[in-house]
Amino acid sequence: MIQLIQRLHRGIPASVIAAHGTVSLEIGLDLSSSFLSGFINSSSTLFRLVHLQTLNLADNYFNESQIPSAIGLLSRLTYLNLSFSIFAGQNPLEISSLTKLTFLDLSRNSTELLKPGLTSLVQNVTGLKELYLSGVNMSSTVTHNLANFSSLTSLFLQSCELQGEFPPGIFKLPNLQFLSVQNNPDLNVYLPEFHMRSPLKKLELGSTNFSGELPNSIGNLYSLNELDISGCTFSGSILSASIGNLAQLLYLSLSGSNFFGELPNSMGQLKSLNRLEMSRCNFSGPIPSWFGQIPSSFGNFTQLQNLRLSFNLLHGPIHESISQLVNLQVIYLDGNNLTVELDVFLTLKNLTTLELSVVLKPQQQPYPKAPAYMDMEHEYTNSRHP
Template sequence: MNILKVIMFMFVLSVVLQAAYGQHHIRCIPKERDALLQFKAAIVDDFGMLSSWTTPDCCQWEGIRCTNLTAHIISIHLPGQYHYPYLSLSGIYKVSRRYISGEIHKSLMELRHLQYLNLSLNDFTDTNIPEFLGSLTNLRYLDLSSCHFGGQIPSQISSLSHLKYLNVARNYYLEGSIPPQLGNLSRLQYLDLSRNSFEGYIPSQLGNLSNLHKLYLGGYDSALKIVSSDQWLSNLNSLTHLSFNSISNFYSSPSYLRTIAKLPKLRELNLIDCGLSYHFLLSFNPSNFNFSTSLSVLYLSGNSFTQPMIFQWLSNPTSNLVELDLNGNLLKGSTSNHFGLAMNSLEHLDLSYNVFKGEDLKSFMNICTLRSLYMFENNMTEDLSSILHNLSSGCVRYSLQQLCLRNNQIRGSVPDLSAFSNLKKLDLSYNLLSGKIPEGTRLPSHLEQLLIVSNSLEGGVPKSFGSTCTLELLHLSFNKLSEDLTVIFNHLSGCSRYSLREIYLGQNKVNGTLPDFSIFAKLETLDLSINQISGTLPNTLKLLPSLKRLYLDNNKLNGTISEDLRFPSELEELSLMSNSLKGSEQMFTNMELSLLKSIDLSNNQLSGEIPKEIEGLFGLVSLNLSRNQLKGKIPSNVGELTSLEFLDLSRNQLVGSIPSSLALIDRLTMLDLSHNYLSGKIPTGTQLQSFDSSKYEDNVDLCGPPLTK
C-alpha cells in the first residue's frame, strides 16, 4: 500500500512538474503573440532586430518582457542604435545605425497590459504618431524620440492617465502646436518635446503637471513662444530640470526668469539661443535677484551677451553653481575678482567662442573649486607664459584638471607647466607657439593628456616629459619637430614608458631610423606619418603587445616586408603608404593578424602576387595596395571579406578576370581597379555596377557595365 502511495505521489508530481515546465517554456498568450507578429509584418527589419521573433514563446523574444504571474506582455523595448558620424577605416565619414522602419501596426492595441514602450532611434519616416497609442491606458513609459515622425502629436495621448515618462524629442517633422490636452497627464514626471518643429505658444495647461521633474522644450530654431503674462511655471514646484532652448521671444519676458528663479528644486536650467543680451540683464537688479540655491547647472550659450556684467549678475544669485556654459556669446573684458570669490562651488566653466584676451583669465584665478576651463577660439594673442601666469597666481592652479586654450593665437614657447599640480588634460592646439621646448620644462605631475597640435614647435621632446609617470596621450603632430627619432624616444623612456598609450608625431620633420619601441608596453597608437624617417622596419615591432594602430606612411622607409617580419598580433590599422618598401606574396605568411581592419601599402615597390593570406583577414574593412608592381590575379575568394568597404588595387599589373565573389560584398563603398591588365566581363552585382566607370578604366580587355564596351 505504501508503495502504491509512493507511485501515485510520483505520478502526480511528474504531472505538476511537466505542467510547470511547459508553462515556463511556452507561457506567451496566443492573442498577444499574434499581435506582435502583425506588428512585425508591418516592420522593415534590415538589421535583424526582430530575428528572434519566431519561437513559440513570445516572452523570450528580444525586447519583450512578460509578467511572471499572468504572462501578459508588459514591456516592449526596441530602441535603435545610433553612433555619431565617424571617419571610417575606408576614409569615409559614416554613421553607424541599427534600426527598424516601416509603420507601427494597430495590432499593438491588443496589448492591454503594456506598461512600457520604447521605439526610439528608429525610422518611421512618412508616418505619424499613431492615435491608437492613446488606448494603451496602462502605459507608464512612452519613448518615441528620434523616429522621424511627422504630423502632430495626437491628442489621444492625453488619455494615458498613468503615464510618467513621455519623450517625443528630435522628430524634426513633428509640427503644429503642442496639444494643451497634455496638461491632463497629471502623473507625468518627465516630458521632452524638444527639437521638433512646433510653433505657436506653449500651452499654459502644462502648469497642471505638478509632479513634473524634467521639462524640455524648444531647440534648433524653435518657433515656440511664451505668453509673458502666463504664470503656469510657478505651479511646477517639483521641477528639477528645465530647458527653454531657442524659445524665440524669451528675451522679451523678464517675468519668466523671475518665475524660474523661484522654483525651489530646480537644479539645471537651459536658456541656450534665447536671444538674451546686456539689455535683458538691465531688467534685473542683481542685489535683489536670486536663483534658488538648488540651481547647479546653467546653460547660456549662443546668446548675445557682450559685457562682463553677466558675471556680476551671476555672482550673487548662483553661488551654488557647479557648471556654467557661456560659450558662443560675444563676451570680452575682465570681471571683478568678486566673481571668482563668489563661485565657491563652480567646477566646469565653458567660455569658448567669445572674445576674451589672455589677461582676462585673471578673473578666474580665485575659483578654488574649478576643475575644467574651456576657452577655445577666443582672442588670446599674448605669450603663453603670461596667460598661464594670470591663472596660476590664484588657487585655481591647485584645482584645475582640464584646460583647453586651442584655436587662439597664443604665441611664445612652451613654459614650465608644473604649477598646475592636478592638471590632467592640457590642450594648446592650433595656436602660434614656436621654437624649441626648453630642456627641463616640467609637466604637471598628474598630467594624462598633452595636445599641442598644429603649432610651429621645433627641435624635439625634452627629457623632462619622460618623467611624467601618468602621461597617456602625447599629441605633437603638425609642427616642425626635427630631432632624431631615437633621441625623442630615449627622452620618453623614463617612467612615462609605463603609461603612454598614444603618441602622435605625424606631419613633422623628424628624421633618423625606427628605434626599439618595445619598452612602451602599453602603447596602442603610434603615428609617425609624414616625416623623414628612413631605414627598415625593425623586428622589435612585434614586442609591442598592445599596439592597435601603426601609421608610418609618407616617410623614407626601405627594405623588404619579408616573411620573417612580425607585426603585433593586436594590430587593427597599418599604414605604410608612400615609402620605398619591397615585398612579395610571402610577406604576410607567418603573421597573426586576425584583428587587422585596415591595410594601406599603396605607393611602394611591392611585387609578385597579392598575398593569399589576405583572404583570411575576415575583419578587413579597408585594403589599399594601389601604385605598386603587383602581378597575377585578384584572389578568387576576395568576396569572403564581407566587411570590406574600401578596396583599391589600381595602378598595378594585375591580370585575369574580376572574381565573381567580389560582387557579394554589399558593404563596398569605394572600389578602384583601374590601370591594370584585367580582362573579361565585370561581374554582375549591384555594388560593382554602381561605381563610376573611371574605377575600371585603362584595362584594355575589360568590358560590361558600367563600361560602355
C-alpha cells in the same frame, strides 16, 4: 532652460556624519548644449552666484562676444568650461584670480591670449589638473611654469600658434596622462628620455617643428594608447624597435615623417592597434611578414580597423593572410610597388574603402564584385552597396 543644480548629500548615516563632522554641499550650474545665444555682460545675475563651484556653458552660441571680466567674481569655482561657445576676443586676465580651479576649458572658440598671455593666465591657478586651450590664439611661447604643475593630468594646446621651445620638463610631470600640442608648426619640440613610470596615455606632437631623434626610451611609455608624431622631421630616421614595447597602443600615426628603412619586426607585438597610419614616409622593403600571419606575431593585429601605408617604397606581394584581419574597414596601400591577388580582400566583410596601386598577378582579372572602393593602375572602380 536655466537650471541651478544643487546637490546635497542626504541620507548619510549618523555614524558617518559623526566621523567627518560635516555634510558636503556642492553648487553647480550646467547649461551646456542648452541652445543659449546672445551676450553675457558683467552685470548679469550669473555673477551674483558667488557660491558656484562648477560652471559649464559649453556648446552654446554667444555671438562672438567677449568672456566677461566679471567671471573673476566667482572665486569659489573649481570647474569652468566655456568651450565651443562662440566667444571671441581676449580672454580676461580675471580668470587668473580663480585660484581654486582644477579644471579649465576655453578651447575651440575664437579667443586669444596675447596681452596678457598664457603665463599671466595660469600663474595663480597652480592646482590645475586639466587645462584645455586648443584653438586659442597665443602667438607666444609655452610658459616654463607649467613644468611645475605637478597635479596636471591633461594639457591640450592644439592649434594655438605657439612658438619657441616647448618646455621638456612638461613631459616628465608625474601625473600627466594626456598631452597634445599638434598643429603648432613653429613650436620647437625635443623629446627627453622617458622613464618607465611615466603615466602618459596620449601623446600628440603631429605637425610641430620637431627636432632631434625619437628616443629608444619611447618604448618605456607602457601606458600609451595614442601616439601621433605625423608631419615631424626626425634626425634619426630609422624607426626604433623599442616601439614594439607599446603593448597598449590603439592608435599610431607616423604619416609624413622622414623615417626610412624597413618596418621593425617588433611592431608585430602591438596587439591592441586598431588604427595604423604610416603614409608618405620612406619605408622600404616588402610588406612585413608579420602582417596578417596567423598565429605568428602579427596575428595580434586582429583588432586593426584602419591601415594606411600609402606612398612609401614598399614592394613585393601582399600576403594572402591579410584576409585574416577581419575587422579591417579601411586600407590604403596605393603609391607602392605591390602585387596582389584580389580575392584576398573578398573575405573582409567590414571593408568599406580599399585603395591600391598594384600590379595584378598575370592570371587574374579584376573581380566584378570587389568589397570596397578600389583605385588601381587598371583604373577599375567598384563601390559596394548594401
